Amino acid sequence: MPELPEVEVVRSGLDPAVTGAAIHGVEVFDRRSLKRHSPVEGDFERLLQGRTVLGAVRRGKFLWFPLSESPQSGPQALVAHLGMSGQVLLRTPGFEEAGLLRIRLHIEHPQHGEFWVNFVDQRIFGSMAVDRLVPTLDGAPAGFAGTARTAAALVPSQVAHIARDPLDPAFDERAFFAALARKRTGIKRALLDQTLVSGIGNIYADEALWAARLHYEHPADRLSRPRARGLLAEVRLVLEKALAEGGTSFDAQYVNVNGASGYFSHSLNAYGQQGKPCARCGTPLVREQFMNRGSHLCPHCQRRPRARPVAPVE
DNA sequence: CCTCACACCTGGGTGC
DNA sequence: TGCACCCAGGTGTGAG
Known part of the structure; x- marks a missing residue:
């Protein structure tokens, strides 16, 4: 559920508190939350101990925190993916987490002092890793x-196959349109394919398709260039609008992507709106099963x- | 190579 | 009230 706008809210909220902070403790309460951590890199806790966080970077729905170099390794980052239900919460030490706490980092920032960075994740589709x-x-x-x-021109190895997101200045529109034209599949599946364009999930896919008046099964390779351009414009609009709404109502020191607060439900035209009249034509919206969602x-x-x-x- | 179905998860909701 | 079941969907994997 956290898509590009929600993940960006997390990134921008964490950035000032973690950039420049030293990690002086790591607690892993559920090893399943390390499923994206490759043991080849080394022990998760030991790799983080004593490192300094250099920044907070996002591509699509992936978030990472470049780390100060350690003598034994080349450049590395702490990678976080929120999956379906993940939250990265900045807490005052001692705070009792109500949700399912999977990982806790103890950090100390030269100006802002000590924090806990709590990774809470109900469904464990999210994860952390050093990569x-x-x-x-x-x-x-x-x-x-x-x-x-x-950001440096360095990406975590596990994020390298993820396409740039449509808000990235280096997003290659020409390559995206060319890739779309090669896809023998429905347009929604293509929008959700993070190797084509990243950051879009089920909610904003439905919103962008509604805005572009496209059915989810419209063949990607049969979209005219103008319609593809129009769709990309709607994707950007939807993401930027959600970003603008999410970025304002929120204390930068304390990150809370808690459920509904992040989902801008008041401005949705399609997602979850089945039964309600279409904002354009008044026809009742419907909900259908597609791709198991x-x-x-x-x-x-x-x-x-x-x-x-x-x-x-033949 | 490409496309697609499925596994992975669990709190909350529903129906009996 | 209890319990079995179903649902939400991002990503990686492997079948075909």
């Missing part, structure tokens, strides 16, 4: 590090495309 940083293929900054900071759409504005002609069999 090595590798150069980006295009040489551009690896992700978004805040308006005042430029809910898809919300207007049956009038978003017509199912006619079936692809069956390929002749």
